[in-house]
Amino acid sequence: MSTLTRNDVTGRIMVALDYANAESAEGLLKQLEGIPCYVKVGMQLFYAAGPTFVASLKDRGYKVFLDVKMHDIPNTVKGGAESVTRLGVDVFNVHAAGGKYMMEAALEGVDKGLALGAARPIVIGVTQLTSTSQQVLNDEIGLAGTTEQAVIRYARLAHAAGLNGVVASPLEVTAIKAACGDGFVTVTPGIRPAGADIGDQSRIMTPAEAFAQGTDYVVIGRPITGAADPRAAIEAIIDSIV
Numbered sequence: 063m064s065t066l067t068r069n070d071v072t073g074r075i076m077v078a079l080d081y082a083n084a085e086s087a088e089g090l091l092k093q094l095e096g097i098p099c100y101v102k103v104g105m106q107l108f109y110a111a112g113p114t115f116v117a118s119l120k121d122r123g124y125k126v127f128l129d130v131k132m133h134d135i136p137n138t139v140k141g142g143a144e145s146v147t148r149l150g151v152d153v154f155n156v157h158a159a160g161g162k163y164m165m166e167a168a169l170e171g172v173d174k175g176l177a178l179g180a181a182r183p184i185v186i187g188v189t190q191l192t193s194t195s196q197q198v199l200n201d202e203i204g205l206a207g208t209t210e211q212a213v214i215r216y217a218r219l220a221h222a223a224g225l226n227g228v229v230a231s232p233l234e235v236t237a238i239k240a241a242c243g244d245g246f247v248t249v250t251p252g253i254r255p256a257g258a259d260i261g262d263q264s265r266i267m268t269p270a271e272a273f274a275q276g277t278d279y280v281v282i283g284r285p286i287t288g289a290a291d292p293r294a295a296i297e298a299i300i301d302s303i304v
């Protein structure tokens with residue numbers, strides 16, 4: 063049980079539209095019609111349906127997280143950030159591994175792309191993907207220490223660069239807030255309702271546990287999009303939190 067209202071919780075659920083084309087994504091949106099959740103457009107859908115689809119979501123009043131995880135030289139990221147800001151997305155992200163200068167360049171791109179009077183997008187840094195286990199971090203990526211240490215280092219860097227928050231696992235929310243302050247936004251994928259298929263995720267929590275950690279937004283894909291009845295699935299997730 064929590065003090066959050068149903069509407070509070072719903073507005074903090076970002077549904078991952080991981081689809082191959084706009085038609086499939088529209089099919090899900092139709093099933094979720096009237097539920098005021100955020101929608102997340104990731105690389106699969108953005109590469110297929112592009113800015114036109116995002117603009118149409120914005121025209122229909124959706125809050126949009128564009129999850130394109132920019133990671134390139136600062137000048138290129140600055141240009142990318144300018145373009146997605148012009149699109150009017152509410153949230154977008156860059157990899158903290160690109161370094162402080164690259165993240166600062168993203169914010170300069172936002173300044174350039176922001177229309178007069180328009181709301182500034184929330185810019186967040188990707189710390190370590192929620193699919194990354196301790197073993198992958200140490201043996202494949204080559205970073206020593208625990209996953210939490212790596213996440214906190216990136217969170218501090220993103221904070222120092224002036225970003226609004228980070229993407230991380232709900233397991234790391236408490237430590238991130240302690241390091242960077244309560245106002246530093248956490249967006250947490252790696253969400254699995256009790257008994258759900260884990261898939262390729264690694265550092266997971268249930269939706270209710272994630273909210274209990276104080277996360278600002280949860281990102282949920284397959285537990286909703288892969289359900290026989292997606293509307294019933296998101297309703298059950300909301301019921302499990304409020």
Ligand code: C5P
Pocket residue numbers: 078080104129188189190191192193229230251252253261263281282283284285
């Ligand atoms: O289907 P599932 O709930 O695992 O989807 C999680 C979504 O969150 C996917 O769209 C994935 O790309 C995204 N994501 C993630 N880990 C991050 C950043 C984004 O899983 N660190």
